[in-house]
Amino acid sequence: MAKKPTEDDEISFQPDSEIATEEELSAGGINMSPVKRSFHFKRAIDLLPPPIGNSFKIMQTSEINARQIIEEWATSALTGCVISSNDAHKTRSGLLLYQGRAVGCIYATKTMPLTQPTEEAIKLVVRDLHYPNGTIKVYPLHETTVLPMSALFLGYPVFRTDDMSAAEYVEFICKWLKTRAQTACLAISLRESFSTCLAFIHQGVFSCAFYVEDQEVVRDQKFVMELLRNEPSADVEASILPPELGVTEPFGYKILEE
16 A cells, blocks of 8 residues: 655655756756646646636737737746637647746647647747738736746646655645745546536745636635545546746746747
8 A cells, every 4th residue: 555645755856857968958947848648628728727808809810010029028028828829820839938938838720739748839830820810819927927927837747656646645645835935726627417627826935727618717625626526536636736836047948939
């Protein structure tokens, strides 16, 4: 039987997420490759949280200077999301920004259904923004949402060896994160309802949960625990943002190449 961990235990990370190459070191000391997950959702970009109220702006790519707009996101240190689609090219994408830099990216097309590595996906998004017939939706989000969400792309997935229930594990990992003031995203796959919930922990404190299917953001942690009580067989995967990220170098990727 697996040993039940305590708050003082060290957490193990997936072997393929450990430091491996000089390129990874220069990128912040982590493996930027995407992690395979068993989410249930119709469109990949649905994973990105929606705007707060009506705080969004919609633009047509045929009416903008793409490079100028991207530079504005950088100079204004935008923290939020850029959702884009192009019906002519059959593409949809979502760019997660923190202080004007990309900290996550989802790019999907019928001809390329598999998730692309973050850095490659960013290049594809930038390319598409220069195409006509595209629509862009830009909106700000709180740092307490964006940074935990970025852990899905730039964080370490936790390797589990426990035999705890979903609710027990969430309680354990939240206490572990709180004692270390770390930032993480808990991806909860609900098998019975075929739905996904993302719980965001910012510096050890629960900030909100995002129920993907309903595109609903909930601020009460009790909502998450109620989901798990109703579906004790749910899968919970934690991705933790390394605390050293952003300390010596800016966090994330530049959107435009030099």
